Structures are given as C-alpha cells and as structure tokens.
Amino acid sequence: MPERVLTVSPERLGGWLAGFATRHGTTTHRAGPDAVVVEAADGAVASCAVPFPPLEPLDTGAPYGGLLAHTARERRVAVLLVRRGGYAAGVFAGTRLVASKVGSRHVQGRTAAGGQSQQRFARRREKQTREAFEAAADVAARILLPHVADLDAVVTGGDRAAVDHVLADRRLTALAGLRDRAGGLPHLAVPDPKLAVLRATPATFRAVRITLSEPDAEA
Structure with missing residues (x-):
C-alpha cells in the first residue's frame, strides 16, 4: 500500500481518527511511547507520531493509549x-505567544567582483554575519533563558547552520539541550523571521504527524 504523511492539529485529531474508522472499518491500536499505530479492518494503517514524547501516562485503557x-x-x-x-x-x-523579540541586521549579499575587492567584501560580510548571529544569541538569552526551567521543548527554524551557530553560544547550552524534545519535529522551513512567521509556528510544532497507508488511493 502506498504511504503518505500528513499533519493534523490536536483539535482535529479525534475527529480525524473517527473518520479513519468510518472509512476503513473497526480499528485496533498499539500504543508506545513514541507512536500510536491504528490498524483498520480493511488493512489501512495510521501511524501517529507522539508529539513531545514519550506518551505519558501510557494508558492502555484510554482511547488510543491516551494520545488525545x-x-x-x-x-x-x-x-x-x-x-x-x-x-x-x-x-x-x-x-499563545507570551514573550517575543524579532530583529534584523544588515548582511550584504554576494558579489561577482574579484581580486582584492572580493577579499574585502568577504571580510566585511563575515563581520556582518558574525554580528548578526551575536545579536540573535543575545536576544535568545534575554527572551528564552528566563523560561528555560518551564520549557517542554525548543523548536528551531530558518537557516540550520545559522541556528547551530547561535545555539553554540555558551549561554544557550540549556536551550540546545531541549532542542530534541518535540518528537523529531523537522527543522522548520520558514521565510525571513518576522513576527507573523513566529506567531504561525504552533500550527506546525503542535501538529501530529501521521504516516498513512491505505488499500486504495482515496484519502
């Protein structure tokens, strides 16, 4: 059976699973700390990755092991x-966004110039990039670190190498350690980090990722 991956918000998950049973027949499930696998009478399978694992408490008597x-x-x-x-x-x-800070620093684009001009440009661009990353680390320390004791996870997005550079700041070690707690959530592909982009991220990091296998091509 072909597989596809989809995302469902927590608010829609119960309805989606009920619809899965309606389309494919009586279901059974196997719940584990990292995934809940739902199997239907016609052979369809929906494997639900547990966001913010492990699934706790793992309640075998609750619907879908307590996933909802x-x-x-x-x-x-x-x-x-x-x-x-x-x-x-x-x-x-x-x-709900309870604390935030958005900012920017000018970093020159690439140039086709060569020779000494290219070298000067490269040095200037490297300095601008370093200053931009330092500014990002300063903001992360000021905005995020005061909440670190209460955080369930740290979610990152944008340019992966840039994020890695920022989180390498020694002040942010505690944040870097929380980066993997969202349950294998991919690094978020986002445009330039604006406030509207930041506000939209919960739709992605809260969603349940479902690997769906069905005996036909119908969703």
Whole structure:
C-alpha cells in the first residue's frame, strides 16, 4: 500500500481518527511511547507520531493509549528562528505567544567582483554575519533563558547552520539541550523571521504527524 504523511492539529485529531474508522472499518491500536499505530479492518494503517514524547501516562485503557489527552495538553515551547540577517525568538504557552523579540541586521549579499575587492567584501560580510548571529544569541538569552526551567521543548527554524551557530553560544547550552524534545519535529522551513512567521509556528510544532497507508488511493 502506498504511504503518505500528513499533519493534523490536536483539535482535529479525534475527529480525524473517527473518520479513519468510518472509512476503513473497526480499528485496533498499539500504543508506545513514541507512536500510536491504528490498524483498520480493511488493512489501512495510521501511524501517529507522539508529539513531545514519550506518551505519558501510557494508558492502555484510554482511547488510543491516551494520545488525545496527551496532544491536547498545553505546553510551553520556545521557538528560535534564524536566517542570515534576521532572527525571531518567542515563548509559547499552547498557541499563545507570551514573550517575543524579532530583529534584523544588515548582511550584504554576494558579489561577482574579484581580486582584492572580493577579499574585502568577504571580510566585511563575515563581520556582518558574525554580528548578526551575536545579536540573535543575545536576544535568545534575554527572551528564552528566563523560561528555560518551564520549557517542554525548543523548536528551531530558518537557516540550520545559522541556528547551530547561535545555539553554540555558551549561554544557550540549556536551550540546545531541549532542542530534541518535540518528537523529531523537522527543522522548520520558514521565510525571513518576522513576527507573523513566529506567531504561525504552533500550527506546525503542535501538529501530529501521521504516516498513512491505505488499500486504495482515496484519502
């Protein structure tokens, strides 16, 4: 059977699973700390990755092992978005943005010039990039670190190398250690980090990722 991956918000998950059973027949499930696998009478399978694992408490008597209650729980999540010349840092309680700072630093684009001009340009661009990353680290320390004791996870996005550089700042070691707690959430592909982009991230990091296998091509 072909597979496809889709994302479903916590608010829609119960309805989606009910619809899955309606389309494919009686279901059974196997719940584990990292995934809940739902199998239907016609052979269709929906493997639901547990966001913010492990699934706790793992309640074998609850619907889908307690997955619905687990995904509905409000979590405090820090988000750090960095691209060359721009950054955004925020803390969410559920979908509510409770602290944030967005900023930018000018970093020159590439040039086709050669020789000494190219070398001077490269040095200037490297200095601008370093200053931009330092500014992003300063903001992360000021906005995110005061919440670190209460965070469930840190979610990152933008330019991966830029984020890695920022999180390498020694002040941010505690944040870097929380980066993997969102349950294998991919690094967020985002445009330039603006406030609207930051505010939209919960739709991605809260969503349940479902690997769906169906005996036909119908969704």
